[in-house]
Amino acid sequence: MRVIATPSTCAVSSLCVYRLPTVFDQDEDGLVLILDDHPDPTLHEELHRAARACPTNSIKILDSD
Amino acid sequence: MTADVSPEVCPHAANPPRYPFAWSPPMEMPEALRDVHGSSAMEVTLPSGDTATLVTRYQDVRALFADKRLSRNIARPDCARISKDNDLFMDPHIDPDPPKHTQVRSLVTKAFTARRIESLRPYVQEVADQLLDEMAAGPRPAELNEAFAFPLPIKVICKLLGVPAEDRDQFRGYVDGFLAVTKLPPEEIGKARQNLWKYLGDLIEAKRANPADDLISEFIRVRDEDDNRMNEHELHFWCQGLLIAGYVTTASQIGTGTAVLLNRPDLVREIQADWSLVPSAVEELLRTQIMGSSVGTMRYAVEDIPLSDGSVIKKGTSVLLSEEGANCDPAVFDNPFELDIRREENHHMTFGAGIHYCVGAALARMELQIATESLLRRFPSIRLAKPANELPRALGGFMEGFTEIPVDW
Numbered sequence: 001m002r003v004i005a006t007p008s009t010c011a012v013s014s015l016c017v018y019r020l021p022t023v024f025d026q027d028e029d030g031l032v033l034i035l036d037d038h039p040d041p042t043l044h045e046e047l048h049r050a051a052r053a054c055p056t057n058s059i060k061i062l063d064s065d
Numbered sequence: 066m067t068a069d070v071s072p073e074v075c076p077h078a079a080n081p082p083r084y085p086f087a088w089s090p091p092m093e094m095p096e097a098l099r100d101v102h103g104s105s106a107m108e109v110t111l112p113s114g115d116t117a118t119l120v121t122r123y124q125d126v127r128a129l130f131a132d133k134r135l136s137r138n139i140a141r142p143d144c145a146r147i148s149k150d151n152d153l154f155m156d157p158h159i160d161p162d163p164p165k166h167t168q169v170r171s172l173v174t175k176a177f178t179a180r181r182i183e184s185l186r187p188y189v190q191e192v193a194d195q196l197l198d199e200m201a202a203g204p205r206p207a208e209l210n211e212a213f214a215f216p217l218p219i220k221v222i223c224k225l226l227g228v229p230a231e232d233r234d235q236f237r238g239y240v241d242g243f244l245a246v247t248k249l250p251p252e253e254i255g256k257a258r259q260n261l262w263k264y265l266g267d268l269i270e271a272k273r274a275n276p277a278d279d280l281i282s283e284f285i286r287v288r289d290e291d292d293n294r295m296n297e298h299e300l301h302f303w304c305q306g307l308l309i310a311g312y313v314t315t316a317s318q319i320g321t322g323t324a325v326l327l328n329r330p331d332l333v334r335e336i337q338a339d340w341s342l343v344p345s346a347v348e349e350l351l352r353t354q355i356m357g358s359s360v361g362t363m364r365y366a367v368e369d370i371p372l373s374d375g376s377v378i379k380k381g382t383s384v385l386l387s388e389e390g391a392n393c394d395p396a397v398f399d400n401p402f403e404l405d406i407r408r409e410e411n412h413h414m415t416f417g418a419g420i421h422y423c424v425g426a427a428l429a430r431m432e433l434q435i436a437t438e439s440l441l442r443r444f445p446s447i448r449l450a451k452p453a454n455e456l457p458r459a460l461g462g463f464m465e466g467f468t469e470i471p472v473d474w
Contacts, residue, residue: 011420014179014427030174049410055418056131 002038002062003047007031009058016050016059023047024059032058074106074118074376081116084109084385085358088465092328092453094353094393094402101390105372109385112247112461115145117363117383121390123397123414125372129386131419135364137161144365145383150251151258153244153463154363158298166420168294169303172287173424176225176280182427185221189432192220193439201443206450209470213440214320215312218432222311225428226304227272227279236264240309241462246360248461265305280307315429317357317459317466319436322350324470325404326437328453332406337441346406347433352392352413353404356466362386362417388414444474 012030025033051059086095101121140157200212223230242257276282370378391414393401416423450471
């Protein structure tokens, strides 16, 4: 499972950073950064929640690499 | 299905219901919201007498918040007005759509990253503790808005923006007038708006002469170095917007949310037995108890837009995206009219979605969490000092929280 994010559509809600600080971070302007694009399987449920919660649908989860 | 054969949204509704919907009883979500999900949208009559299309289903609201076919620029001659006496947010010199919006927003977002917000946490806690100490030492019952709900976010936004906190009584009055929809006569609204504009103008000049490490100084620096990014009028407008949005909303939500919670002592005890419930309780209070209606989400359709029920919003229609409709859509939320402080999937629309998502949402959440926990810890037996259904709502304004919340402990 791989997670990707699109900084160009990010609206800086910070929801993903609060939810999964080991996976998501923000650059100086607040735009989303991925710290770990292959998160541990124990985090997968939270990852899906983060993707659903993103107000701009800027987070995508890919089932395969 | 193509646009020309699709039914138009409520083409000829005879008597569109008035909007905002009535809060009756004042502690619960408006009764009218129970009936709005049968279609994607309905026509409503605004306080100005103009009509607009209220989009009510979660799926549509969420999608439309991110839809470029809806313009946020409502300074158009044929766009519905919210109030007859107040041209709220209809400034013809401001374009809140991209690309202008993108240029200005990116100046602000860096001040609202999770890291920057977290760096404010100790300050917010300190202010909360100090206010609660003063409340404990003051008369009983205390009035929660004045003692706690307003001063807390005002002090925080003043620190962030670089506005002197001692000016708060002054600008609070102006902002209250600015946000009046029907509750003040037109001359008073006009005077308040002028006073607020002048207050901000003086403040900007003072900051220009003596810049500091704050958001308004940063705005001024960018404006003075790069004229294309923001002109003087825009600088002024957005500083005003941040000052208003930065405290009125959070203050109303702290007051209203707390009142709703205190009306349910069982839930208060549940939180006091497990403080980890604070964030989900705060989210649920945000979902169920929007302290303002959705009149602030006015948009204008620049193209035809099909909705999920097959109807179409016609180009040239004024559109309100109903946050509160989305938040109680039974297709998304189980028992939407029930206050469930343990709700797990709570992706409510209170902060919007898309490129206009509330830039201060993380700050607001942090303040609401600190306010709720600090208050319930400091006063373990805090309670409403007046029957909940007698608390007066602030009607005729942008923020419809409670005007007085007497509490005892």
